[in-house]
Amino acid sequence: MVTKKYLSDLIYQVNGAAIEVHKNIGPGLLESIYHQCMIKELSLRGINFQSELIIPIEYKGLNLESDLRCDLFIENCLVLELKAVDRIIPIHIAKLMSYMKLLQVSIGLMINFNVTNIYHEGQKTYVNELYRWLED
Template sequence: MITKAYLTDLVYRVNGAAIEVHKHLGPGLLESIYHKCMIRELALRGINFQSELVIPFEYKGLKLESDLRCDLFIENCMVLELKATNKIIPINVAVLMSYMNHLEAPIGLMINFNVENIFHQGQKTYVNSFYSRLED
């Protein structure tokens, strides 16, 4: 059963993986490089994930083929979006929140590797209505 405490621990573990990747690579590389390294780091830490998961999409009862893919879907409950950009803009957050809603994921994490200090500048956690339904 997924609880808020479980998600807090999961965020901590995924952030730790991102810090490790950033420590070895630093800022300034392509998002695809960070993605590959995060896959390796998550696997080394025993964190289950799906990479480039196709987002299910439905419109008025019609299931649609979709080219929407989240970077990583962690432990079937967290959407992880990776960036390597100068600034996270509102559309980046909107996309993350949309993926979270379509996957019914209560929590999402945006990690931007193009910063000097990833812990203070490069990560932000987001929750939605599915989170408020969870037990502490």
């Protein structure tokens, strides 16, 4: 069962993986490189994930085909969006929140590797209305 404590611990582990990647290769590279490194780091840590998961979209009984892909879907309960940009803009956040809604999960994590200090300025957690229904 997914709890707030479980999600908190999982986010701590994923942030640790991102910090390790950033420490080793630094900022300024392409998102695809960070994606590959995160796959390796999550695997080394024994964290289950799906990479480039196609997001299912259903509208009033119609299953729509789409090219929407979640960078990493971790332990079937955490959406991880990776960025390598100067700054996070509202559309990045909207995209993450939409993925969370479509995948019916309560929490998402945005990590931007194009920063000096990833711990302080490169990661942010987002929650939706499902989060309040989780047990502590």
